[in-house]
Amino acid sequence: MKMTMKEIAKLANVSQSTVSRVINGNTGVNEESAKRVLDVIDKVGFIPNKAAQTLKRSHSHIIGVCITETYNPYFIELIDQLESQARKHGYNILLHNSNHNPIQEWESVQNFISRQVDGMIIVPTGDYNVERISKLSTPSVVITQNRKFLDSVGLDHALAGKIVAEKFIHSGHKSFGFIGTEPDDKYFGYRMALNENGMKLKEENYVQLEESSTNNILMRRDIESYLNQVGNIIDFTCAFAANDIMALEFINAAKDRGISVPEDLNIIGFDDTYLAKIMGISSIHQPIEEMVTTTFELLLNRMENEVSSKPVQIKLKPTLIERNSSNLVRVP
Amino acid sequence: MKMTMKEIAKLANVSQSTVSRVINGNTGVNEESAKRVLDVIDKVGFIPNKAAQTLKRSHSHIIGVCITETYNPYFIELIDQLESQARKHGYNILLHNSNHNPIQEWESVQNFISRQVDGMIIVPTGDYNVERISKLSTPSVVITQNRKFLDSVGLDHALAGKIVAEKFIHSGHKSFGFIGTEPDDKYFGYRMALNENGMKLKEENYVQLEESSTNNILMRRDIESYLNQVGNIIDFTCAFAANDIMALEFINAAKDRGISVPEDLNIIGFDDTYLAKIMGISSIHQPIEEMVTTTFELLLNRMENEVSSKPVQIKLKPTLIERNSSNLVRVP
DNA sequence: TAGAAATTTGTAAACGCTTAAAAATAATTG
DNA sequence: CAATTATTTTTAAGCGTTTACAAATTTCTA
Numbered sequence: 001m002k003m004t005m006k007e008i009a010k011l012a013n014v015s016q017s018t019v020s021r022v023i024n025g026n027t028g029v030n031e032e033s034a035k036r037v038l039d040v041i042d043k044v045g046f047i048p049n050k051a052a053q054t055l056k057r058s059h060s061h062i063i064g065v066c067i068t069e070t071y072n073p074y075f076i077e078l079i080d081q082l083e084s085q086a087r088k089h090g091y092n093i094l095l096h097n098s099n100h101n102p103i104q105e106w107e108s109v110q111n112f113i114s115r116q117v118d119g120m121i122i123v124p125t126g127d128y129n130v131e132r133i134s135k136l137s138t139p140s141v142v143i144t145q146n147r148k149f150l151d152s153v154g155l156d157h158a159l160a161g162k163i164v165a166e167k168f169i170h171s172g173h174k175s176f177g178f179i180g181t182e183p184d185d186k187y188f189g190y191r192m193a194l195n196e197n198g199m200k201l202k203e204e205n206y207v208q209l210e211e212s213s214t215n216n217i218l219m220r221r222d223i224e225s226y227l228n229q230v231g232n233i234i235d236f237t238c239a240f241a242a243n244d245i246m247a248l249e250f251i252n253a254a255k256d257r258g259i260s261v262p263e264d265l266n267i268i269g270f271d272d273t274y275l276a277k278i279m280g281i282s283s284i285h286q287p288i289e290e291m292v293t294t295t296f297e298l299l300l301n302r303m304e305n306e307v308s309s310k311p312v313q314i315k316l317k318p319t320l321i322e323r324n325s326s327n328l329v330r331v332p
Numbered sequence: 333m334k335m336t337m338k339e340i341a342k343l344a345n346v347s348q349s350t351v352s353r354v355i356n357g358n359t360g361v362n363e364e365s366a367k368r369v370l371d372v373i374d375k376v377g378f379i380p381n382k383a384a385q386t387l388k389r390s391h392s393h394i395i396g397v398c399i400t401e402t403y404n405p406y407f408i409e410l411i412d413q414l415e416s417q418a419r420k421h422g423y424n425i426l427l428h429n430s431n432h433n434p435i436q437e438w439e440s441v442q443n444f445i446s447r448q449v450d451g452m453i454i455v456p457t458g459d460y461n462v463e464r465i466s467k468l469s470t471p472s473v474v475i476t477q478n479r480k481f482l483d484s485v486g487l488d489h490a491l492a493g494k495i496v497a498e499k500f501i502h503s504g505h506k507s508f509g510f511i512g513t514e515p516d517d518k519y520f521g522y523r524m525a526l527n528e529n530g531m532k533l534k535e536e537n538y539v540q541l542e543e544s545s546t547n548n549i550l551m552r553r554d555i556e557s558y559l560n561q562v563g564n565i566i567d568f569t570c571a572f573a574a575n576d577i578m579a580l581e582f583i584n585a586a587k588d589r590g591i592s593v594p595e596d597l598n599i600i601g602f603d604d605t606y607l608a609k610i611m612g613i614s615s616i617h618q619p620i621e622e623m624v625t626t627t628f629e630l631l632l633n634r635m636e637n638e639v640s641s642k643p644v645q646i647k648l649k650p651t652l653i654e655r656n657s658s659n660l661v662r663v664p
Numbered sequence: 665t666a667g668a669a670a671t672t673t674g675t676a677a678a679c680g681c682t683t684a685a686a687a688a689t690a691a692t693t694g
Numbered sequence: 695c696a697a698t699t700a701t702t703t704t705t706a707a708g709c710g711t712t713t714a715c716a717a718a719t720t721t722c723t724a
Contacts, residue, residue: 002469004709004710004711005710005711006710014673014674015673015674015675016674016675016710016711016712017673017674017675017676017712017713018672018673018674020711020712020713021672021673021712021713024712028671028672028673029671029672029673030671030672030673033672033673047442047445047446048446048710048711049387049446049448049709049710049711050446050447050448050711051383051384051386051387051392051447051448051709051710051711052383052387052679052709052710052711052712053710053711053712054383054679054711055381055383055384055387055678055679055680055681055709055710055711056678056679056710056711056712056713057679057711057712058679060383062426070408070409070411070412071606073405073408076402076405076408077402079402079411079427080402080429083427083428083429084429087428092426092428092443092447093426093427093428094394094424094425094426094427095411095415095425095426095427096415096419096424096425097412097415097416110379111424113379114379114380114381114382115382115383115424116381116382116383137334217609245610248610249610252610252611252612274403275607277549278552278577278580278581278584279584280584336679336680336681337680337681338680338681346703346704347703347704347705348680348681348682348704348705349682349683349703349704349705349706350702350703350704352681352682352683353682353683353702353703356682360701360702360703361701361702361703362701362702362703365702365703380680380681381679381680381681382681383679383680383681384679384680384681384682384709385680385681385682386681386709387679387680387681387708387709387710387711388680388681388682388683388708388709389681389682389709390709
């Protein structure tokens with residue numbers, strides 16, 4: 001049932017190379033024999049073997065994608081964009097999930113190489129592998145904040161922190177919180193902007209979640225334990241959460257203890273996923289479509305033009321989408 | 333920089349076939365030459381070309397996965413399981429999204445074939461392509477309710493409907509609603525169980541959403557328009573929603589009009605995604621991990637044993653996870 | 665209408681690997 | 695130690711394409 005070009009050739013009474021020519025756009029093949037070939041092809045249903053094509057042409061039209069998790073809906077929107085834009089450019093996606101594990105990430109990269117991917121798009125687990133990835137001959141771009149070794153596209157997280165800080169200050173808040181895992185650019189940008197405005201982010205107002213609490217049960221547990229620790233008294237009237245899930249979980253946990261949002265507490269999330277949209281949570285918008293478009297521009301450029309210029313770092317501007325959770329009602 | 337076996341062979345002073353043997357598990361190759369080869373390999377960093385392997389061995393160790401959408405978080409958990417279980421079995425995932433479009437779905441299948449995938453896992457757009465897929469020589473299994481032409485694994489949706497109906501009846505409800513797109517097995521199972529218990533699902537209590545409202549803005553709009561149509565008077569005290577997003581959106585829309593859940597209205601969703609978990613929505617649990625495990629059992633069996641027995645249909649049992657949204661408080 | 669030019673077709677090598685079969689080498693045995 | 699047998703290595707063909715090059719056919723030109 002699985003046909004090869006050779007058999008098509010025989011059936012159509014032409015040589016294999018003619019069949020090949022017909023398939024790849026007809027250059028210099030007579031109308032009539034082309035038609036004969038096409039007829040045979042669609043009668044017997046021939047589909048060319050891309051493994052052979054890849055071997056011969058030495059490119060696969062596959063792009064390897066490695067992300068770090070799927071729990072955060074942000075990644076889903078990313079996958080979605082990646083898949084559809086790749087298709088638009090004639091590429092397929094080989095999808096891997098590193099689960100934040102650098103070893104798994106490196107294995108994925110090796111796998112990509114062995115599959116002769118034409119390019120890689122990686123949401124890195126950290127800085128562990130980026131340098132050696134940059135040494136590879138396969139072009140890659142990284143979706144994240146600045147990485148010096150590779151083309152990268154990401155959001156200006158520090159600016160995001162600043163925007164949130166200023167929004168809170170402007171609303172009249174005086175005490176501030178932060179909800180997240182390890183301190184990152186968002187956090188530093190936020191804190192710095194507060195300082196610049198004569199405000200302070202107190203140590204004890206950092207609701208720190210375990211890096212590994214990548215699933216909601218653990219995340220909620222971390223939040224509960226914070227709230228217990230402070231005796232259910234939240235010292236801040238507004239907080240910036242490192243992603244929408246955290247924002248939502250915190251809102252829920254607070255609500256269970258009689259603290260309501262936005263009346264007693266303002267919250268701004270991050271990513272602007274559909275979670276935020278559905279639940280009316282203010283959030284920093286990540287322009288995912290634009291990020292992916294840019295990613296492909298960089299990648300296709302390297303792939304098609306074999307350029308080996310200095311890596312370029314693209315930082316997109318965050319915007320604050322205001323919804324109900326940061327509507328000052330009576331807080332300060 | 334990209335090495336081939338030939339070059340490794342030269343560097344290690346052996347023939348190509350020896351290199352090949354070393355790579356594929358050493359059978360009948362002398363310790364010493366094996367070591368020499370291995371040394372060269374890890375010095376120069378050789379990674380075998382899988383396109384060539386695929387061509388020669390005529391299998392790719394790739395499984396093609398085609399889903400219908402990514403908006404519903406259910407699919408994400410599915411992708412996640414699919415990817416990790418595939419990897420566990422030594423396969424990679426080529427991911428496509430048909431966006432509910434049968435034409436795109438068929439293109440994906442063709443693409444899979446041309447890439448010599450060893451198997452396909454498909455969440456079908458409907459019945460459009462299943463028959464011709466079953467005619468292909470590549471084994472496939474479909475994740476959905478019963479399909480006669482292919483191995484399939486899915487939940488017993490009718491039973492899910494029945495479980496929900498009985499739960500509502502048992503709680504003392506007298507008037508029932510349904511929120512979903514087109515009528516499906518869930519709906520029929522729900523309605524039938526109601527009838528069997530002397531209850532009725534009124535036509536006007538079917539909150540019908542557009543099939544295409546696959547993104548939240550449209551879904552919310554459909555709900556709003558239903559509520560406006562009935563003058564904000566909801567005639568039912570409990571409703572079964574075809575997925576968790578619909579459940580959540582309906583709860584939010586109702587809440588905005590002063591109808592609160594579970595006090596005035598009980599809601600049970602479907603899929604038991606993390607949305608339901610985070611928001612405390614009762615939901616019919618889809619045992620995704622088990623579904624995927626079963627899927628791989630079926631697929632690997634066909635792939636490895638080349639069996640061509642009758643397609644088997646596996647129907648898993650749904651379970652109701654009760655949370656706050658169906659806690660009877662004062663409704664009937 | 666012969667010869668040149670243009671078009672169409674076919675032949676064969678190559679892409680990087682695996683593997684059956686042949687060849688070379690080493691180990692065993694009477 | 696020659697003959698067998700067992701082990702290790704190499705040779706070469708082939709997987710299904712693409713493509714440079716040569717060969718054949720058609721079309722044009724004087």
